[in-house]
Amino acid sequence: MATGFILDPTAKRADDITSPGPDAGSLAGKRVGFRLDRMWRAWDWISEGWAEKFRAAGADVVFWRSGGRSGDEGERHAADYEAFLNSIDIAVVGLANCGSCTGWTVRDAIQAANHGLPTTAIATKNFEVFAHEIAARGGRSGLRVHVLPYPLNEQRREDVELIGEAHFEGVLETMGANLNATAEAAE
Structure with missing residues (x-):
């Protein structure tokens, strides 16, 4: 009788990071970066509204729009995203609202989290489970995901x-954010 091995495709990564990473804390004086995409106007509208509130709390807010992912354009995109991550203190990455958009949203959020940034991926309800699954497969099962x-x-x-x-x-x-510096000092 022959012996066989069965591989479990659902096995967890040995190097998985289950921590959500650092809290954003007080937004005052920090630079919050919103990662947008080309697909979801609703995410543009929501991020604009949140950005106004972040600015009112003393944050500097910048936006970066995702682009092409292959060839020369993909290389420029990767370099631009790296520069964006190096210029911010907090990352808010969206929108996970379809299969490939969820994949790229979570991939970009993982990259931000791997930079040590407080990072939150934004997903819609239909893609919540998928976002968590991709995060786990990417080695960051603790990635923060806010669901719309x-x-x-x-x-x-x-x-x-x-x-x-x-x-x-x-x-x-x-x-893990708050809108004023005194709330963080009181903790």
């Missing part, structure tokens, strides 16, 4: 902005 409702992009701007407003406190909690 689905569908999102098909809604009117004013409705999406209300959703962003309703999720603002939740994203702060997911990020």
Whole structure:
């Protein structure tokens, strides 16, 4: 009788990082970077609303839009993203709202987390489980993921902005962030 080996495709990585990484803490005086994409206007609207609130709390906010991923354009994109990560203190990466978008969102969030940045990936409800699965396969099962409702992009701007407003406190909690320096000192 022959002996065989069965490989478990669901095995966890030995080098998996289960920690979510550092909390964002007080936003005052920090540079928050929003990673956008070309697909989801709803994420543009929500990130614009959150950025206004972050600025009111004393943060500097910048945006970076994802681009091509292959060839010369992909190499420029990778270098630009690396420079973006080196210029920020906190990363908010979205939007995981389809299969490939979830893959790239989580990949970019993992890269930010691997830089030591407080990082939060943003996903819609239908892609929440997939985002966590990709994070685990990428070696960062503890990656922070904040979940927005689905569908999102098909809604009117004013409705999406209300959703962003309703999720603002939740994203702060997911990020481990607060809006003022005195709250951090009191802890």
